[in-house]
Amino acid sequence: MAERPEYPTALGASSRDRITLLGHDLAEDVMGEVGFGELAFWLATQRRPGPGETRVFEAVLAALADHGFTPTAIVTRLTYLSAPDSVQGALAAGLLGGGSRFLGVTEDTGRFLHAVLDSVDGKPPATDEEWDALALRTVRAEREAKRFVPGLGHHVHKDGDPRTPRLMRIAAEEGLFGPHLSLFAAIGRVHPRVLGKKLPLNGAGVCGAALADLGLPLELLRGFALLARTAGLIGQLAEELRRPVGNEIFLSVDLNNRPVAPDPYTPGDRHG
Amino acid sequence: MAERPEYPTALGASSRDRITLLGHDLAEDVMGEVGFGELAFWLATQRRPGPGETRVFEAVLAALADHGFTPTAIVTRLTYLSAPDSVQGALAAGLLGGGSRFLGVTEDTGRFLHAVLDSVDGKPPATDEEWDALALRTVRAEREAKRFVPGLGHHVHKDGDPRTPRLMRIAAEEGLFGPHLSLFAAIGRVHPRVLGKKLPLNGAGVCGAALADLGLPLELLRGFALLARTAGLIGQLAEELRRPVGNEIFLSVDLNNRPVAPDPYTPGDRHG
Amino acid sequence: MAERPEYPTALGASSRDRITLLGHDLAEDVMGEVGFGELAFWLATQRRPGPGETRVFEAVLAALADHGFTPTAIVTRLTYLSAPDSVQGALAAGLLGGGSRFLGVTEDTGRFLHAVLDSVDGKPPATDEEWDALALRTVRAEREAKRFVPGLGHHVHKDGDPRTPRLMRIAAEEGLFGPHLSLFAAIGRVHPRVLGKKLPLNGAGVCGAALADLGLPLELLRGFALLARTAGLIGQLAEELRRPVGNEIFLSVDLNNRPVAPDPYTPGDRHG
Amino acid sequence: MAERPEYPTALGASSRDRITLLGHDLAEDVMGEVGFGELAFWLATQRRPGPGETRVFEAVLAALADHGFTPTAIVTRLTYLSAPDSVQGALAAGLLGGGSRFLGVTEDTGRFLHAVLDSVDGKPPATDEEWDALALRTVRAEREAKRFVPGLGHHVHKDGDPRTPRLMRIAAEEGLFGPHLSLFAAIGRVHPRVLGKKLPLNGAGVCGAALADLGLPLELLRGFALLARTAGLIGQLAEELRRPVGNEIFLSVDLNNRPVAPDPYTPGDRHG
Known part of the structure; x- marks a missing residue:
C-alpha cells in the first residue's frame, strides 16, 4: 500500500462547480x-x-x-x-x-447458458438444427448429473410463461437475439425428448438469457x-x-401460533 | 380478523396463463x-x-x-x-x-416545502413577489427557531450546485414547475436578506421539490x-x-489503527 | 486530515503472536x-x-x-x-x-426517564413520596401535551406484565434499583390518578429503565x-x-390475495 | 393448506398473565x-x-x-x-x-470436519495415531483436489493463533474435546507432511470445530x-x-479518489 493510496473511479466525481458521471457533465x-x-x-x-x-x-x-x-x-x-x-x-x-431461490433464477440461467456456450470448441451453432443438437447434449448432461436445467419449469404457468415469447420477440425486433437466447429457445424445443414431458421456459430464465446477450456482467x-x-x-x-x-398478515400468523413442547436437537447423524 | 383474510392489491397478479401488473397485461x-x-x-x-x-x-x-x-x-x-x-x-x-444524513435531504426538503404550502391560508402565491414574501416569512421563521432550511447549502458546490438550475429548467420545459419548486426557488432568492450570506440551493433539495411537484407520496x-x-x-x-x-480501503484503515487504553463510560450527565 | 490518518480503538487488536480485546489478552x-x-x-x-x-x-x-x-x-x-x-x-x-414500533419501547423509555431525571433541579427524590410527586408531575405533563408515557400499557398483559415485577426484584436483590427504575415504579403507582385507569408497566419499558440504571449509553x-x-x-x-x-406463511398470504383495480394516488391534501 | 393454518413453535408464547419461553416461565x-x-x-x-x-x-x-x-x-x-x-x-x-470470506471460516470448518467424520465407515478413530491417519488421508485428498483445508492458515498469526490452544484446553477441561476437535488437532499435526510447510490452525476454524462438538446445528x-x-x-x-x-475514514477515501476514464465492459470471454 502506498503511503497515500488512490482510489480510481470512472463513476461520479465533483469539483466546486461541476459534477461528472462516467466522464460526462451530469x-x-x-x-x-x-x-x-x-x-x-x-x-x-x-x-x-x-x-x-x-x-x-x-x-x-x-x-x-x-x-x-x-x-x-x-x-x-x-x-x-x-x-x-x-x-x-x-x-x-x-x-x-x-x-438463490426467489430472484436467483435469472442469474443462474444466464451463468448456465454462458458456461455451455463457453465450453463449445470451434464456432458456435449457426442454424436451428445446430442449436438443437447443442441443447440436446446439454439437457442430457444435466439429466445424467441429476441436475435441473435452470429456467425450465414454473409452478403456476405450466402451459407457458407469457413473458418468455414476448421477451424473445422484443429481442428479435431489436436485433439482439444472441447465442444465449438461441440456446435457451433450443432447450425449450428439445427438452421433452429427454425429460419425457414439456416444461415451460420461465420468465426469470429468459430474462437471464437476454441480459447475458446484452453483454452485462454475469456476476x-x-x-x-x-x-x-x-x-x-x-x-x-x-x-x-x-x-x-x-x-x-402479522396477526394471521401470531394468532394461529400453536405452542408445542421443545424438541431437543440431537445431531443424530453426527459422529461420536 | 375474518376466518379467511384477504389481501387486496393492484400490483402484480398471475393466473395459469396470464400475468397482470397494475391491471395491465404484463x-x-x-x-x-x-x-x-x-x-x-x-x-x-x-x-x-x-x-x-x-x-x-x-x-x-x-x-x-x-x-x-x-x-x-x-x-x-x-x-x-x-x-x-x-x-x-x-x-x-x-x-x-x-x-437522515446522506440521502435524507431529498425527503426532508420535499416534506418541508409541502408543510409550508399546506399552512398557507387562502390561495397560494401567484407571482414572484408573492412567492418571495412567503419564502421570506419561511426563512425568518426557521432562523428564529434556530433550524436550518432543508436543501440550502452545500459543502463542495459553494457557488451553486449545477443540478439545481438544470432540473428547474427541465421542469419548466415540461410545464411541471409547480408550487414546491416555486417556493424553493424563492427561498434561493431571498434567504441572503435573512441569513446575511448567499448559500446554494443544493441538488438533493431541488430533487425533493421536483418529486413533490410530481405528486409523488411524500412518505x-x-x-x-x-x-x-x-x-x-x-x-x-x-x-x-x-x-x-x-x-x-480496508487495509488503509486496519493498518492505521492505533490501540489505546479503554476509556470507561461514565454517564456523567446521569442522575444519581 | 493528516497525511496519514490514525484510527484509535480500545477494542480488538492483534500482533503476530497476541490478540487483545479491551486491553486484555483475549x-x-x-x-x-x-x-x-x-x-x-x-x-x-x-x-x-x-x-x-x-x-x-x-x-x-x-x-x-x-x-x-x-x-x-x-x-x-x-x-x-x-x-x-x-x-x-x-x-x-x-x-x-x-x-420505533416493535423494539423501540426499551430505548424510548430509558431516554424518557433519563430526560425527566435530568430536568430535576437540586437533589433527586429520596423517598417514595418524593418519587411519587415527581412521577405525578411527569404523567400530568405528558397528558397535557397529549403524549403517551413510554413503557405504560400492553395490548396483551392488561393486568400486569410478569416481567416487570420480576426485573425490579432482581435489580433490588443486586442493589441496582436506581433512579430510573424508581421513577418508572412511581409512574406505575400514580398514573391512575391522572389517567383514570390502571395500565401495566410493560416489560420493554422496565428493561429500558434497568439498562439506564446500569449506566449503559442511552443512544x-x-x-x-x-x-x-x-x-x-x-x-x-x-x-x-x-x-x-x-x-x-407465504402461501397463506399469496393464495389469499385479491386483485383490485389501481387506485391512482392524488395528493389531495397537496397545494396547487 | 388448511382453511386455518397453524404455526407450531416451542419458542416464545404469551397469554394474558404469563409468558413462556421454551416451555418455561420466562x-x-x-x-x-x-x-x-x-x-x-x-x-x-x-x-x-x-x-x-x-x-x-x-x-x-x-x-x-x-x-x-x-x-x-x-x-x-x-x-x-x-x-x-x-x-x-x-x-x-x-x-x-x-x-463466505470473513466470518465464514467457522461454519466452513465445522461442516468440513463433520463431512469427513460422516464418511468414515465403522467406528471413529480412538487413538492419536488413528486420528493422524484419518487427518493424513483428509489433507492428501484436499491437496489432490486442489482445495484448501478450512481453518488452516492465518495471514497475521503465522506462528500460531493463540485462540486455538486455549479453546482446545477449555474444551478438554470441560470434557468436551470431541471428534471434530480431535480431527482438527490431528490436521494441525500432520499437514506439514503433505503440504511441506507448517501452517497455524486458526481461531475461526477451531471455533467451528468446538461448536460442532457441542452438537449445534451445522447450518x-x-x-x-x-x-x-x-x-x-x-x-x-x-x-x-x-x-x-x-x-x-470516509474522507480518507473520498479525498483520495482519482477520476479515470470509463473502461467499457466487453465480455471478451463471451460467445458470439
Whole structure:
C-alpha cells in the first residue's frame, strides 16, 4: 500500500462547480437526456447502450419488478410495520430475500447458458438444427448429473410463461437475439425428448438469457433483478401506506401460533 | 380478523396463463412498451405518468444515482469484499446508509416545502413577489427557531450546485414547475436578506421539490433516492469487480489503527 | 486530515503472536473467563461489570430475546425461505424491524426517564413520596401535551406484565434499583390518578429503565434489544430448519390475495 | 393448506398473565436464572446446556466478538455516520459482511470436519495415531483436489493463533474435546507432511470445530459467529459515539479518489 493510496473511479466525481458521471457533465449531458434504465445499463458497463439495448433491458426490468405477494414483498411490508421510521430498512430487508431461490433464477440461467456456450470448441451453432443438437447434449448432461436445467419449469404457468415469447420477440425486433437466447429457445424445443414431458421456459430464465446477450456482467445478473425489485418494493410500500395489510398478515400468523413442547436437537447423524 | 383474510392489491397478479401488473397485461402491454423510470413512477402512484413527468422523474433519478465514494458506495464495496457470495447483501448494506444524513435531504426538503404550502391560508402565491414574501416569512421563521432550511447549502458546490438550475429548467420545459419548486426557488432568492450570506440551493433539495411537484407520496421521497442509488451501487460493484479498491480501503484503515487504553463510560450527565 | 490518518480503538487488536480485546489478552484472560453477557456489557462501556450488573443485564436480554411470531421473526423465516444461502441476510432482515414500533419501547423509555431525571433541579427524590410527586408531575405533563408515557400499557398483559415485577426484584436483590427504575415504579403507582385507569408497566419499558440504571449509553439501548433478538432469531431459524412454517406463511398470504383495480394516488391534501 | 393454518413453535408464547419461553416461565425461571450465552444455546437447540457446554460456547463467542477494524466494523461505523437515526440499520449492515470470506471460516470448518467424520465407515478413530491417519488421508485428498483445508492458515498469526490452544484446553477441561476437535488437532499435526510447510490452525476454524462438538446445528454455525459479532459491533458503535472515526475514514477515501476514464465492459470471454 502506498503511503497515500488512490482510489480510481470512472463513476461520479465533483469539483466546486461541476459534477461528472462516467466522464460526462451530469447536469447538462445526463439529466433530462438519459432515461433511468439506460443510465443503469451505462453505470454497470461503462458504455452507453443503444435504443434497442435499452428497450430489451427495460423489458427485463418490467418482467421482474413485481410478482405480487412474494416473500420479499411481505418482508418489506412487515418491516415497515415494525419500523416505519426507516424506509431504507424496509427496502433493504425485502432485497435480502433476493437470493438463490426467489430472484436467483435469472442469474443462474444466464451463468448456465454462458458456461455451455463457453465450453463449445470451434464456432458456435449457426442454424436451428445446430442449436438443437447443442441443447440436446446439454439437457442430457444435466439429466445424467441429476441436475435441473435452470429456467425450465414454473409452478403456476405450466402451459407457458407469457413473458418468455414476448421477451424473445422484443429481442428479435431489436436485433439482439444472441447465442444465449438461441440456446435457451433450443432447450425449450428439445427438452421433452429427454425429460419425457414439456416444461415451460420461465420468465426469470429468459430474462437471464437476454441480459447475458446484452453483454452485462454475469456476476451481477442478480443485481439487475434486485434493481427491478426495488421499484416493485416501493410500489408495495406505497400500497401499504394506503391499503395496509401488514398488520393483518402479522396477526394471521401470531394468532394461529400453536405452542408445542421443545424438541431437543440431537445431531443424530453426527459422529461420536 | 375474518376466518379467511384477504389481501387486496393492484400490483402484480398471475393466473395459469396470464400475468397482470397494475391491471395491465404484463407481457403485451408493459414489457417493451414502458420504460423503467415510467414504470417505477406508475408502481408508486398507480397512475401512468405522461412523458414530461417521466422526463423530470428520470432527471431526478440521474441526479441522485451516484456521487462517487460516498459512505454508501464504500459500504457496498466492503460488504462485497467480505461476502462476495451475496450481491443482495452488498446492495442492501449500501442502501442502509440512506438515512437522515446522506440521502435524507431529498425527503426532508420535499416534506418541508409541502408543510409550508399546506399552512398557507387562502390561495397560494401567484407571482414572484408573492412567492418571495412567503419564502421570506419561511426563512425568518426557521432562523428564529434556530433550524436550518432543508436543501440550502452545500459543502463542495459553494457557488451553486449545477443540478439545481438544470432540473428547474427541465421542469419548466415540461410545464411541471409547480408550487414546491416555486417556493424553493424563492427561498434561493431571498434567504441572503435573512441569513446575511448567499448559500446554494443544493441538488438533493431541488430533487425533493421536483418529486413533490410530481405528486409523488411524500412518505416515500427517500425511497426514490434509494431506487436511484441502487443503480449507482450496481455500478460501484461492477467497477469493484474490474478495478477493486475494497481491500485497499480496508487495509488503509486496519493498518492505521492505533490501540489505546479503554476509556470507561461514565454517564456523567446521569442522575444519581 | 493528516497525511496519514490514525484510527484509535480500545477494542480488538492483534500482533503476530497476541490478540487483545479491551486491553486484555483475549486467549488467556477473556476466553473461558468472561461470560457472553458480561463481555457485551464490557464492549459497550469499556468497563467490566460486576456480577450483579451482569445478572441484571442478562435478565434484560432474556426478557427481550424472543416473543414468538413477531414481525421480526416472520421476516427472518421468510427471508431464509427465499435466500437459504445467506443466514446473515435472514438475521439482518429480521433486525431491520427493530425500529420505533416493535423494539423501540426499551430505548424510548430509558431516554424518557433519563430526560425527566435530568430536568430535576437540586437533589433527586429520596423517598417514595418524593418519587411519587415527581412521577405525578411527569404523567400530568405528558397528558397535557397529549403524549403517551413510554413503557405504560400492553395490548396483551392488561393486568400486569410478569416481567416487570420480576426485573425490579432482581435489580433490588443486586442493589441496582436506581433512579430510573424508581421513577418508572412511581409512574406505575400514580398514573391512575391522572389517567383514570390502571395500565401495566410493560416489560420493554422496565428493561429500558434497568439498562439506564446500569449506566449503559442511552443512544444504544435499542442495540441491546437487538443483541437479545439476534439470539432469538437464531432460535427461530433453528426451528424453521426442523419445523418449517415459512412457506405456509407465504402461501397463506399469496393464495389469499385479491386483485383490485389501481387506485391512482392524488395528493389531495397537496397545494396547487 | 388448511382453511386455518397453524404455526407450531416451542419458542416464545404469551397469554394474558404469563409468558413462556421454551416451555418455561420466562419471568420466574429464565430471567435472573439463565445467562445470555446459555440462553442462546438453549434457543438454538431447544435443550439447556450444562455449565461446561456454556463455558465452551461462551469462549467461542468471546473469540469471535471483535477483531478490530474489520470490514464489518468499518461498515457499521460508516452506516451509522450516514444514518444515525437507525441503529438497527448500522448493525444489520455490518452483519451483512458475515459471509463466505470473513466470518465464514467457522461454519466452513465445522461442516468440513463433520463431512469427513460422516464418511468414515465403522467406528471413529480412538487413538492419536488413528486420528493422524484419518487427518493424513483428509489433507492428501484436499491437496489432490486442489482445495484448501478450512481453518488452516492465518495471514497475521503465522506462528500460531493463540485462540486455538486455549479453546482446545477449555474444551478438554470441560470434557468436551470431541471428534471434530480431535480431527482438527490431528490436521494441525500432520499437514506439514503433505503440504511441506507448517501452517497455524486458526481461531475461526477451531471455533467451528468446538461448536460442532457441542452438537449445534451445522447450518447455523455462521449464525453464532454473527451473534458474537453483534456484541462486537455494538462496542464499535459505542466507541464511534465517543471517539468518532467514521467521517475521517470516509474522507480518507473520498479525498483520495482519482477520476479515470470509463473502461467499457466487453465480455471478451463471451460467445458470439
